[in-house]
Amino acid sequence: MQLSRDQLLRAYRQMKVIREFEERLHVDIQTGEIAGFTHLYCGQEAVAVGVCEHLSTDDKIVSTHRGHGHCLAKGCDVDGMMAEIWGSRDGLCKGKGGSMHIADVDKGMLGANGIVGAGAPIAVGAGIAAKIDRKGHVAIAFSGDGACNQGTTFEAMNMAVVTKAACIFVFENNHYSEHTGFEYAVGTNKDIASRAEAFGMKIWRGDGTDFFSVFETMREVLDYVRAPGNGPAAVEFDTERFFGHFEGDPQRYRGPGELDRIRETRDCLKKFRASVTGAGLLSDADLDTVDADVMEAIETAVTKAKAAPRPKPEDVLEDVYISY
Amino acid sequence: MARMMYREAVLSTIAEEMERDENVVVLGEDVVGGNGTAGGPEAIGGIWSTSAGLYGKFGADRVIDTPISESAIMGAAAGLALTGKRPVAELMFADFIGVSLDQIWNQLAKFRYMFGGKTKCPAVIRMAWGAGYNAAAQHSQAVHHILTGMPGLKVVMPSTPADVKGLLRTAIRDDDPVIFLEHKALYGVKGEVPDDKDFMIPFGHARLSRAGNDVTIVSTGLLLGFCEAVADKLAAEGIGCDVIDLRTTSPLDEEAILDSVEVTGRLVVVDETNPRCSLAGDICAMVAEKAFASLKAPPISVTPPHTPVPFARELETAYLPSIPKIEAAVRKVLSYR
Ligand SMILES: Cc1ncc(C[n+]2csc(CCOP(=O)(O)OP(=O)(O)O)c2C)c(N)n1
Ligand SMILES: [Mg+2]
Numbered sequence: 316m317q318l319s320r321d322q323l324l325r326a327y328r329q330m331k332v333i334r335e336f337e338e339r340l341h342v343d344i345q346t347g348e349i350a351g352f353t354h355l356y357c358g359q360e361a362v363a364v365g366v367c368e369h370l371s372t373d374d375k376i377v378s379t380h381r382g383h384g385h386c387l388a389k390g391c392d393v394d395g396m397m398a399e400i401w402g403s404r405d406g407l408c409k410g411k412g413g414s415m416h417i418a419d420v421d422k423g424m425l426g427a428n429g430i431v432g433a434g435a436p437i438a439v440g441a442g443i444a445a446k447i448d449r450k451g452h453v454a455i456a457f458s459g460d461g462a463c464n465q466g467t468t469f470e471a472m473n474m475a476v477v478t479k480a481a482c483i484f485v486f487e488n489n490h491y492s493e494h495t496g497f498e499y500a501v502g503t504n505k506d507i508a509s510r511a512e513a514f515g516m517k518i519w520r521g522d523g524t525d526f527f528s529v530f531e532t533m534r535e536v537l538d539y540v541r542a543p544g545n546g547p548a549a550v551e552f553d554t555e556r557f558f559g560h561f562e563g564d565p566q567r568y569r570g571p572g573e574l575d576r577i578r579e580t581r582d583c584l585k586k587f588r589a590s591v592t593g594a595g596l597l598s599d600a601d602l603d604t605v606d607a608d609v610m611e612a613i614e615t616a617v618t619k620a621k622a623a624p625r626p627k628p629e630d631v632l633e634d635v636y637i638s639y
Numbered sequence: 640m641a642r643m644m645y646r647e648a649v650l651s652t653i654a655e656e657m658e659r660d661e662n663v664v665v666l667g668e669d670v671v672g673g674n675g676t677a678g679g680p681e682a683i684g685g686i687w688s689t690s691a692g693l694y695g696k697f698g699a700d701r702v703i704d705t706p707i708s709e710s711a712i713m714g715a716a717a718g719l720a721l722t723g724k725r726p727v728a729e730l731m732f733a734d735f736i737g738v739s740l741d742q743i744w745n746q747l748a749k750f751r752y753m754f755g756g757k758t759k760c761p762a763v764i765r766m767a768w769g770a771g772y773n774a775a776a777q778h779s780q781a782v783h784h785i786l787t788g789m790p791g792l793k794v795v796m797p798s799t800p801a802d803v804k805g806l807l808r809t810a811i812r813d814d815d816p817v818i819f820l821e822h823k824a825l826y827g828v829k830g831e832v833p834d835d836k837d838f839m840i841p842f843g844h845a846r847l848s849r850a851g852n853d854v855t856i857v858s859t860g861l862l863l864g865f866c867e868a869v870a871d872k873l874a875a876e877g878i879g880c881d882v883i884d885l886r887t888t889s890p891l892d893e894e895a896i897l898d899s900v901e902v903t904g905r906l907v908v909v910d911e912t913n914p915r916c917s918l919a920g921d922i923c924a925m926v927a928e929k930a931f932a933s934l935k936a937p938p939i940s941v942t943p944p945h946t947p948v949p950f951a952r953e954l955e956t957a958y959l960p961s962i963p964k965i966e967a968a969v970r971k972v973l974s975y976r
Contacts, residue, residue: 350773350952402773402951413775413950429777430738431707464706467738492707493668494683496675500706570677626949628957635946 318530323597324605326368326526330360330584331609332393333384337558339613340383340400344562350402353414356384358524358557361583362487363388365521365529366455369537375423375441375454377434381556382427385457386417389424397616403623410626411634431492432465434458435484439475442482442547451541454482461492463507464500472514472549479546483536484511486549487523489556494568511549523554524581527590555581641834646826648803649689649765653727655836656811657697663811664719665693666703666712667729667765674704686731687767687826709735713742713764720762721750725811733768733782733820747816748791759814763807769861769911770948771824773955779948781911783859784918786818787888793842794889796820798863800830802886805840812839822860843890847899851879854969855899857922858909859885862960866909869966880969888918896922897930904935905972909965914942936975939968 318326337357343349356363359381367376367388378385386396391407399406400414407417418426425441428434434456441454462468463486475482486507490497503510508518517539521532529552540548555577559566566574591597643651657663670690673682684691694702705712709730716728730736736743743764750760770779787794793815797803803821810817848863849856849870858866863884870880881899885892900906906926908919919940926938941960949958 351950352772352774352778402953406951408950410951410954411776411949413773415775415777416950429775430735432738461707464708465738466708466710491676493686494672494676495669495704495706496673499675499704565683568673568676568678568682573677626951626954628953631946631949631954631957632944637945 320597322368323591324601326364326530327587327602328605328609329364329368329388330526330587331605332612333360333363333387334584335609335613336383336387336393336397339617341558341562343617349400351413351415353400353562354381354560355558355562356381358555358577358581359487359489360384361526361529362485362523362552362554365526366485366533368530369533370423370455371452372421372423373450373452375425375438375445375452377425377438377441377454377456378427379434379457379459379462380415380427380429380431381459382417383414386419386424386427390422391417391419391424393612394616394619397620398623401620401623402626403620404626404630405619405623409630432458432462432467435462435468435471436474438482438484439471439478439480442475442480443478445481446479449543452481453537453540454480455485456482457485457487459492460486460488460490460497460501460507461495463510469514472511472516472547475547476515479544481540482547483540484516484547484549486511486551487554488551489554491556491560491568493560494564496568506551508549508551511551516547516549518548519550521550521552523552524583524586526583526587640831642829643800643832644826645800645803645821645828645830646687646689648800648832649807649821650691652804652807652811653690654693654696656808657693657701659836660725662723663725663727664701664703665690665727665729666705666715668705668707668712668731670729671702671704680704685729687821689765690729709739710742713739714746716762716764717742717747717750717760720747720760720816721758725761727763727765727811730764730766732778733766734777734780736766736782736786743792744789748789751815752791760816761814762816763810763819764816765819765821767823768820769822769824770955770959771861773950773952775950776947779955783820783888784912784916784921787918788916791816792889793817793887794820795842795887796822796859797886798822798825798860798884800828801832802840802846804832805838806842806886809839809842813842820860824861840886842887843892844886845892845895846884846886847881847895848884849880849882851881852902853879854905854907854972855881855883855896855903856907856909856965856969857883857885857896859888860911862909862911865960865962865965868962869969872966873969878973893925893929896926900926900930901933904933905975906934906938907941907965907968907972908938909941909960911960912942913945914940915945917942936972939972941965941968
């Protein structure tokens, strides 16, 4: 199905926001001003955006330690996210969560998560709620190829099937869990989708470096899961991560030239541009305008985050039921 | 003596014990670190560099890279231990006891007792713990109070490279399950370590790291260094502190604490776990029960507040016990009349 000019521009902008948000963090983290562990989503933008462009705020997502892309795609405020990662009081979580715990429940974003495999069961709960409410909403669990080996993920898949939860397991296979290859760690047929299928779910596969592949695949998946009575589904997207597991990772596990090659041939933004300009749907100038606009938005977010008030020591005692 | 980092003491002790006893095996996520990649196995060698080179030396049978499956890793450690092996399992972050607790708590810890003493369960579960890295609520926690409260487990928390060496060797040779807690902020700390390949430190023997007659300070891990700094500062003012490094919280060296309090009459316990049902509370209660007559002031505990670990630098600093907070507590216990 053909997307409108506005839809195309919006999808491109969303992917570009994620890309530049992460590229900027990659630079700023090296100054030492940003604390904590940061896992960048660069390279996987087409998945987050291709999924979330179909969703309303009533649809829920549960994310991972590599969550910035999911958060931005689901509509979390760019300034609020940047401020959170900078640990400021204006951050989406008041500086209490940081990169690994960004959440905005009002936007249907039920949290990034520092515990690998913790997201899938939470999505089952949200998917059961969606089923009970019968409004056609869904809950989506983003998981990595590493997380697909966690018992919690297995339990979640089976429980979603037996409860017919309106939930979708989106597996982003970027071929690595930390420093270990997918080839080593996943035993079944070297793929994840067939494992989900064995739990009794309908499955799909797509190219996670191609926005159109993700978007069109997700249209089918969502039509299926939104229809009453069908229950859950799973989809595996093959994708790439452009940076290390976390910022500071020496990445010695990569092959020679691997990073250059994936940046050259598997970049969802380059592919999108080639595809829409080739088909005459958008011009390079259209996209360049978006690029400039995004760069400015990121610059503004960083400026605001740096200038934002720092948390106060007494804030530690707030937002928990009791303090001693 | 050799000078080495805390993390190097972990690695070299494991290597020496693997050399000595072929039943010692290592398992955990990324302990090989590069399996199934173009860079080849051992491209990284473990996230904490505490297993680098083991795979090359001892091979895939004894250095087992696992998928992200903590429950199965802990369970496999239990199964290995029941069948004659001596697993040294790595749980990358102590916070991940959450996903694997049944295998630690209901299985490993209980086998010897439940089976009427008919089995040994020689497993070591290593884990990195503690705050100080702005790693936020799910990667910064202190969990030793939870594990110390579980019958059947021994809980070890070294604070120097030499103690890593002596305690980890004892842990690997012990026939019971041992939780071995490595404070993340100490991995880079250097110290002198004995060369003797049989150097062992028995469990339940605290270390007196500073000696003085006025106050007893009990601590472990990263905070022990803070306590030493306070003791050194007060020494210049003529105030003497006993600083007791617990080394193991189960078994607990009650005698060392009680002997010291008998002299000083004043106790400050400094610990990184939250205050409720905590190690600090446990030790204060033990001293109140067993040395009430020696006490000249109510014991004081210095702990984080009853909150999760926050992310931002300012918040984490406010959360953790600090040198000024410890000093204030010591002065308070001294000024009690
Ligand atoms: C329960 C748990 N185990 C281990 C970790 C450490 N860890 C963080 S991310 C990660 C790898 C995750 O791989 P994958 O699911 O493929 O996600 P990716 O990093 O590729 O996005 C690991 C092992 C963790 N955070 N939580
Ligand atoms: Mg992965």
